[in-house]
Amino acid sequence: IERLVLKVWTFLKKAWDLGVADPRKVIHCLKVGMALTVVSLVYYLRPLNEGVGKNAMWAVMTVVVVFENNVGASLYKCLNRVTGTFLAGVLAVGVHWVATQSGEKFEPIIVGAAVFLLASAATFSRFIPTVKARFDYGAVIFILTFSLVSVSGYRVDKLIDMAHQRLSTIIIGTSLCILISMLVCPIWAGQELDLLITRNMDKLANSLDGCISEYFDSSEDAVDDEESQKKLQGYRCVLNSKATEESMANFARWEPAHGRFNFRHPWKQYLKIGASMRNCAYCIEALNSCINSENQAPDYIKKHLSDICFRVSSNSSNVIRELALMIKTMRKSTKIDFLVGEMNIAVQELQNDLKSLPTSLLPPPPPPPSPPLPEAETTPESKQRETISNTAATVPLIEVIPLVTLASLLIEIATRIEGIVDT
Amino acid sequence: IERLVLKVWTFLKKAWDLGVADPRKVIHCLKVGMALTVVSLVYYLRPLNEGVGKNAMWAVMTVVVVFENNVGASLYKCLNRVTGTFLAGVLAVGVHWVATQSGEKFEPIIVGAAVFLLASAATFSRFIPTVKARFDYGAVIFILTFSLVSVSGYRVDKLIDMAHQRLSTIIIGTSLCILISMLVCPIWAGQELDLLITRNMDKLANSLDGCISEYFDSSEDAVDDEESQKKLQGYRCVLNSKATEESMANFARWEPAHGRFNFRHPWKQYLKIGASMRNCAYCIEALNSCINSENQAPDYIKKHLSDICFRVSSNSSNVIRELALMIKTMRKSTKIDFLVGEMNIAVQELQNDLKSLPTSLLPPPPPPPSPPLPEAETTPESKQRETISNTAATVPLIEVIPLVTLASLLIEIATRIEGIVDT
Numbered sequence: 001i002e003r004l005v006l007k008v009w010t011f012l013k014k015a016w017d018l019g020v021a022d023p024r025k026v027i028h029c030l031k032v033g034m035a036l037t038v039v040s041l042v043y044y045l046r047p048l049n050e051g052v053g054k055n056a057m058w059a060v061m062t063v064v065v066v067f068e069n070n071v072g073a074s075l076y077k078c079l080n081r082v083t084g085t086f087l088a089g090v091l092a093v094g095v096h097w098v099a100t101q102s103g104e105k106f107e108p109i110i111v112g113a114a115v116f117l118l119a120s121a122a123t124f125s126r127f128i129p130t131v132k133a134r135f136d137y138g139a140v141i142f143i144l145t146f147s148l149v150s151v152s153g154y155r156v157d158k159l160i161d162m163a164h165q166r167l168s169t170i171i172i173g174t175s176l177c178i179l180i181s182m183l184v185c186p187i188w189a190g191q192e193l194d195l196l197i198t199r200n201m202d203k204l205a206n207s208l209d210g211c212i213s214e215y216f217d218s219s220e221d222a223v224d225d226e227e228s229q230k231k232l233q234g235y236r237c238v239l240n241s242k243a244t245e246e247s248m249a250n251f252a253r254w255e256p257a258h259g260r261f262n263f264r265h266p267w268k269q270y271l272k273i274g275a276s277m278r279n280c281a282y283c284i285e286a287l288n289s290c291i292n293s294e295n296q297a298p299d300y301i302k303k304h305l306s307d308i309c310f311r312v313s314s315n316s317s318n319v320i321r322e323l324a325l326m327i328k329t330m331r332k333s334t335k336i337d338f339l340v341g342e343m344n345i346a347v348q349e350l351q352n353d354l355k356s357l358p359t360s361l362l363p364p365p366p367p368p369p370s371p372p373l374p375e376a377e378t379t380p381e382s383k384q385r386e387t388i389s390n391t392a393a394t395v396p397l398i399e400v401i402p403l404v405t406l407a408s409l410l411i412e413i414a415t416r417i418e419g420i421v422d423t
Numbered sequence: 424i425e426r427l428v429l430k431v432w433t434f435l436k437k438a439w440d441l442g443v444a445d446p447r448k449v450i451h452c453l454k455v456g457m458a459l460t461v462v463s464l465v466y467y468l469r470p471l472n473e474g475v476g477k478n479a480m481w482a483v484m485t486v487v488v489v490f491e492n493n494v495g496a497s498l499y500k501c502l503n504r505v506t507g508t509f510l511a512g513v514l515a516v517g518v519h520w521v522a523t524q525s526g527e528k529f530e531p532i533i534v535g536a537a538v539f540l541l542a543s544a545a546t547f548s549r550f551i552p553t554v555k556a557r558f559d560y561g562a563v564i565f566i567l568t569f570s571l572v573s574v575s576g577y578r579v580d581k582l583i584d585m586a587h588q589r590l591s592t593i594i595i596g597t598s599l600c601i602l603i604s605m606l607v608c609p610i611w612a613g614q615e616l617d618l619l620i621t622r623n624m625d626k627l628a629n630s631l632d633g634c635i636s637e638y639f640d641s642s643e644d645a646v647d648d649e650e651s652q653k654k655l656q657g658y659r660c661v662l663n664s665k666a667t668e669e670s671m672a673n674f675a676r677w678e679p680a681h682g683r684f685n686f687r688h689p690w691k692q693y694l695k696i697g698a699s700m701r702n703c704a705y706c707i708e709a710l711n712s713c714i715n716s717e718n719q720a721p722d723y724i725k726k727h728l729s730d731i732c733f734r735v736s737s738n739s740s741n742v743i744r745e746l747a748l749m750i751k752t753m754r755k756s757t758k759i760d761f762l763v764g765e766m767n768i769a770v771q772e773l774q775n776d777l778k779s780l781p782t783s784l785l786p787p788p789p790p791p792p793s794p795p796l797p798e799a800e801t802t803p804e805s806k807q808r809e810t811i812s813n814t815a816a817t818v819p820l821i822e823v824i825p826l827v828t829l830a831s832l833l834i835e836i837a838t839r840i841e842g843i844v845d846t
Contacts, residue, residue: 025550033543037535064567112460120456144487243666285705
């Protein structure tokens with residue numbers, strides 16, 4: 001029993017931490033509770049109940065299944081639900097009328113066939129990507145309403161009455177949902193997406209900087225505090241945020257103008273930017289594996305390149321940060337061209353340094369310089385020395401190459417984003 | 424109008440292609456249609472209807488919302504639905520009883536407060552990751568049932584009767600769903616996951632091979648047929664399959680023993696393998712950017728390394744393929760240790776080749792060999808020549824390095840997977 005209590009306790013602790021970490025989740029819960037209580041009480045207090053009838057149950061159900069964390073998702077579900085119910089209702093009444101006209105015997109056959117065909121077709125439509133993205137929920141509701149209405153077995157005139165009532169209760173439910181989710185501490189999917197992208201950009205810039213400084217400072221400090229480690233791992237968030245970005249962009253499309261965003265804000269551009277950021281993060285991942293690799297370059301060679309590498313990384317991350325700022329302010333920055341130019345210059349310099357590296361470093365400081373001999377005549381001793389100088393010449397290349405790849409990729413991405421973001 | 428017809432036509436064409444590409448989707452749709460028709464007709468034909476009562480509507484609804492593409496998802500939803508309904512029903516009856524005992528005036532207050540509290544709490548629980556993974560749908564159903572029952576305003580004894588009926592209809596619906604989804608052409612989430620992972624492994628191996636051959640053959644053929652290009656891009660599937668893997672593993676947990684899989688098959692291992700595969704795919708992504716980069720090594724240097732690179736890549740991809748086979752047959756392969764050993768030897772050789780490269784290639788075949796002089800005394804002419812030989816010495820390193828990274832990563836991954844997969 002004690003273990004059970006402990007388990008429950010840790011579970012509650014975790015839940016509490018979650019709530020403290022993101023109070024908006026708690027607010028969302030309270031909003032759901034509120035909406036549901038309002039609907040329930042409307043239903044519970046009989047006098048009000050008369051007009052809407054027994055169907056008020058549908059209002060409760062609508063609130064429960066439609067209320068989502070952000071406005072876009074709620075709107076998407078509401079509109080889908082209303083449209084799906086309406087379409088299915090009309091169709092079902094039509095099928096029902098045909099069935100009753102065709103006599104007792106054929107009635108169940110016609111109804112059954114109609115349900116089978118339409119349910120199959122609607123289910124299939126859910127597999128089509130464009131439909132899935134926008135009308136998935138609507139299709140479910142369509143199937144549900146159609147089969148419920150067409151098998152209800154009422155006469156057509158009563159059916160129309162019922163359909164009318166049900167639609168009106170659903171509209172009551174959805175409008176309550178929309179009102180509460182839009183007015184009480186709204187969470188806009190678009191804003192979330194915007195925040196996610198800009199925050200990811202900052203993380204990317206931080207982990208790029210962190211990688212380079214970690215790589216070149218590793219000799220001095222082995223402190224590796226959690227803070228910097230966390231910064232370094234920031235690019236992982238970028239790698240993993242694809243699904244979130246897509247669903248957010250999907251919901252954001254349904255949202256009306258809010259804050260700095262218009263109704264037809266180009267949400268798809270965010271996805272493109274996200275994809276380029278992931279491309280970039282792949283490179284940082286490769287770079288990171290260099291840091292953790294076993295064969296490290298000797299320090300004196302690292303020093304030789306550290307300045308220019310720091311320059312490249314800080315210039316690149318400045319470009320990313322400036323882009324994040326551009327997206328935040330939605331204004332074309334005047335500084336961006338300058339920053340990209342500076343980054344390009346730094347990359348060019350790094351490339352030149354790399355080219356001149358083997359010559360300039362063949363005489364490494366600690367061992368006395370030995371001009372390499374033609375291979376055929378090498379004595380074992382000089383050969384060994386050569387391998388030393390060779391590793392000295394090659395190893396830093398091994399370590400630095402990803403930087404060049406990264407930098408050139410960054411340029412490509414930066415220029416591409418530059419073209420894209422002219423909102 | 425013509426454009427509209429054309430649009431509808433292309434849409435239908437797309438849908439048809441989708442159906443042809445994956446006939447199981449069509450079968451799933453027919454299954455849904457079948458289940459729904461059976462339930463509807465049961466409801467439609469009055470005589471059978473008496474026992475289950477008006478609540479039969481709930482059976483239809485259950486079928487619509489519970490029936491999913493694979494068995495695991497259906498089971499998950501069914502169990503969640505039944506449990507959620509049952510728990511909520513019991514709680515709601517309790518709350519209702521308390522409310523009726525406390526008199527007319529407090530009744531709505533108590534009911535309202537209970538709905539508010541429980542709805543908020545259940546909504547909040549949906550944010551907790553472990554609950555979200557396993558009981559998300561159950562929480563929704565809990566809220567729904569609780570608010571419906573507690574505000575229904577019936578007397579307690581009638582309520583119990585109703586709850587009993589509703590639960591029984593839901594059980595009828597769910598068992599029909601489970602039967603149809605498990606007996607008629609079942610699609611098991613576990614099997615799908617297994618297939619996805621092994622297929623992704625093959626794709627990874629193919630695109631690794633493709634990358635290397637593309638890189639070293641690029642001089643000869645510019646045919647770039649679609650087939651090989653598609654193979655090359657296979658690693659992108661690996662990068663993008665994270666969400667699918669996770670949901671599949673989540674559903675697979677609910678499935679009973681089927682085919683080669685036991686009930687408590689270690690599905691989580693698949694996720695780990697998937698993660699290591701993604702790590703590997705990041706490297707291939709970096710490698711791929713080398714292929715498309717502008718500065719390519721001269722051919723004679725490529726030739727020098729092509730043999731060993733081919734060896735490394737084919738050995739690595741053999742290891743991956745063998746791992747895929749191991750997962751497919753679920754048997755520890757005797758060959759795997761041998762293959763890993765061979766791969767390690769190849770990697771070691773490649774590293775040695777790289778180390779000896781600058782010396783052995785300083786005299787490039789086309790220009791006459793010139794032994795590099797100490798820097799201070801270089802004439803402009805010799806300096807230029809040196810840069811040539813230097814670029815010759817450095818550029819192939821730039822291109823080959825990711826291979827080494829990749830190979831060493833592969834080893835790491837391979838050994839890790841080796842440890843994991845002993846199912």
